[in-house]
Amino acid sequence: MKPQRIFITGGASGLGFALAQICAKGGWQVCIGDRDIERGEAVIGSLQKWQPSALFVPCDVTRMNNLESVAKQLQEKWGGVDVVVNNAGVAQVGKIADTTLSDWQWIIDINLLGVVRGCKVFTPLFKQQGHGYFVNVASMAGLLDVPNMSAYNATKAAVVSLSETLQNELAKDNINVTAVCPSFFRTNLNQGMRSTIDGMDAKLDKLMSSSKLNAVDIAQLIMKAVERKKFLVLPHRQGRVAWYLKRWLPRRWYQKMLYSRIK
Known part of the structure; x- marks a missing residue:
């Protein structure tokens, strides 16, 4: 795939960093944004070994002005950006009665509005330059x-x-x-996770450890999707099967299947 210019939120670790590594090795101009400044400064050197122009910028997706600053910097340094990956996200687990409204507001502000802000900030730049590509990382959830x-x-x-x-x-x-919907895989999602269910950290760690795919595998599938302009990426076979069954089975059949798997 021809090298381009890419910006990745949550790019200092996990899937975001795996994408950054693939792109840097491929000759892309890479900018990673992350609110973890210590982590970002620690990993940018490894990207610069492959791509000396690789950048790290502190970026909190809950702050519109952070994303606006990134867009301005990339326009000044690169003359624009071709691909924006809205990857930053957090996890919350809990029953509806036990999940506080503040937890709802917290996760919506990052997982949803963080993507909204990324799309809102970079759409005018994409229109101005005549092209662009959003990769929004969702989940099988x-x-x-x-x-x-x-x-x-x-x-x-x-x-x-x-x-x-x-x-x-x-x-x-x-x-x-492109919308990306992975199931559980080895990443740092459980760091900072909010949960009202006892033992959830251990359960989540077990689920992630059992995945046959890692962050690099999923990053490679994303790059193929961008090359082919494919809308939906469902990396995990088990997740794809569950989604197909949900779409085609009567609701009550699907529910029985779901509960039999999660007991």
């Missing part, structure tokens, strides 16, 4: 409906819906969209 994850599921479902809408809305402006 946005397509399925596992109990005790209502806040997380809802934000990821909203990211899928937002991505679908923008694919239609921005097509005339030569702006493409």
Whole structure:
């Protein structure tokens, strides 16, 4: 794939950093944004070994002015940006009665509005330069409906819906969209996770450890999707099967299947 210019939120670790590594090795101009300044400063050197022009910028996706500053910097340094990956996200687990409204507001502000801010800030730049590409990282949680994850599921479902809408809305402006919906895989999602369920850290760690795919595998699938302008990326086979069953089975059959798997 021809080298381009890419900006990745949450790019200092996990899937974001895996994407940054692939792009840097491929000769892309890479900018990672992350609110973890210590981590960002620690990893940028490894990217610069492959791509000396690689950048790290402190960026909190809950702050519109942070993203506006990044867009301005990239326009000044690179003359624009080709791909924006809205990847930053957090997790919250808990029953609806036990999840506080402040936790709802926290996860919506990052998982949903963080993506909204990224799309809102960079769309004018994409239109100005005549092309652009959004990669919005959602989750299989946005397509399925596992109990005790209502806040997380809802934000990821909203990211899928937002991505679908923008694919239609921005097509005339030569702006493409990909929505990525991985299942559990080894990442740092449990760091900073909020949970009202005992032992959830251990359960989540077990689920992530059992995945046959890692962050690099998923990053490679994302790059292929961008090259082919594919809208929906469902990396995990088990997740794809569950989604197909949900779409085609009567609701009560799907629910029985779901509960038999999560007991």
